Amino acid sequence: MSLNEIRPWRNIYRRKSRQIHVGNVPVGGDAPISVQTMTNTLTHDVKATIAQIQACADAGADIVRVSCPDEAATNAMHEIVRESPVPLVADIHFHYKRAIEAAEAGAACLRINPGNIGSPERVREVIKAARDHNCSIRIGVNGGSLEKHLLDKYGEPCPDAMIESGMDHIRILQDNDFHEFKISVKASDVFMSAAAYQGLAEATDAPIHIGITEAGGLTSGTIKSAIGLGNLLWMGIGDTMRVSLSADPVEEVKVGFEILKSLGLRHRGVNIISCPSCARQGFNVIDTVAELEKRLEHIKTPMSLSIIGCVVNGPGEALMTDVGFTGGGAGSGMVYMAGKQDHKTDNAGMVDHIVDLVEQRAAVLDAQNAQDTAAE
Known part of the structure; x- marks a missing residue:
């Protein structure tokens, strides 16, 4: 990302990591921080799963994870992969053969949990399948499913145990000359997750997938994730992320983007x-804001809109936004375009009017971006 010389207090210095690929999505290095989510449909219900993947992609998901608990799921992955608009990660627990089947079905990445995938020999078979089918791997360490010998050593799940688990499995991949991997060390406890990720970031140059696992419902999970992931991102840690909510996966994507947008990272x-x-x-x-959020979901162009109820802060906020509206008296308010007063409009029709203005502004910005790209 470009650094802000005028406002250096806005700068985030991302940790240097090597880059891998999940399908056509680069992860790590100087690539944008990618946003992931996970389907919650039955994977063997191909139609429902593809529909949910499409909805998540429309909301901005770069990568979608799909659970593969049985052969019916991995069989379905053949068609799901063909129809998916984004790369898919196969989520594997307990059955290493499901990982092999998912790789054969065209999954772009295999997510394996070292604590429950089995022996190093089984992990090696998964590595061979990943190499043979051009898959990357995510080592997914979870505070709730650590290996028994680490729990015996440390007494309870803790950051050091999670880091050791991750590094042990990194060595297995590296010993097998496999380097197309990323790693996560998730816990439901914000403090444990943050500490584990900080230690991991110092211990490896692998791309890091960040998340607060089992964060909770839409409101509580958003808050926990914003605190935990926001702090890690602010420190420069994180190459790809998932917000884990007991909610529609589309909401996970929306929250993930809002966290990144608030930090100027996406x-x-x-x-x-x-x-x-x-x-x-x-x-x-x-x-008004609730209606505008729904009606502007289709806009993908990065732009800003200020909706302020009165003149105390309205004009000042409008100076820094593409489109602005500030409430006034007598049932009307002032519209600002590119920071300048432009015209007044009645409150009764303001939502329709603002949507039109935002769509027009987005078209102008898109045209400018296309022109700049062509010039380059």
Whole structure:
């Protein structure tokens, strides 16, 4: 990412990692931090699984993980891979043969949990399948499923045990001359996850997949993830990420992008800056923002929109946004374009009007970007 010389306090210095690929998506190095989610349909229900993958891709998912618990699932992966708009990661637990079958079916990556995949010999068979079918591997260490000898050694799940587990399995891959891997050390405890990831970041140059596992429902899980992942990203740790929520996978993608957007690490869609509303508001801010969020979901062009209820902060926020609206009196407010006062509009039709303005502005920005790309 380019650094901000004018506002150096906004700079994030990403940890240097080597780059691998998950299908056509680069992970690590100077690649954008990719956003992942996981389907929750029955994998053998091919139609439902493909539909959910498509919905997640439409929301911005770069990579989608699909559970492969049985042969019916890995058999279904052949068709799912063919129809998927994004690379797929096969999620493997307990049965190493499912990993081999998923690789043969065309999965772009195999996620294996060292604590439950079996012996080093079985891991070697998985490595061979990955190499033969051009798959990458994610070593997925989880605080809830650590190997028994590590629990005996440390007494309980802890950052050191998670790091040791990860490094042990990195050595297995490296001893087999396999280097197309990334690694995660997830826990449901924010403190344990953060400490484990910090130690891991110092111990290896492998790309790191970050996440707070089993974070909870939409509200509580978003908060835990924003705290844990936000701090790691701010420290420069993380090459790909998943927000784990007990919610629609599309919501995981949305939250993941919002976390990255808040740190200036990814830019996609409309960033709405809005006030919490108060007695000074000239229109119903909460309902207006909720409707705008839904109606602007289709916009993928990075841009900003300020929706402020009154003139206390409205004009100042509008100075820094592509489109702005500030509430006034007598049932109307001021529209700002590219930071400048442009015209007034009535509150009654403001949502339709703002949607039109955002779509027009997005078209202009897209044209400019296309022109710049052609010039380069």
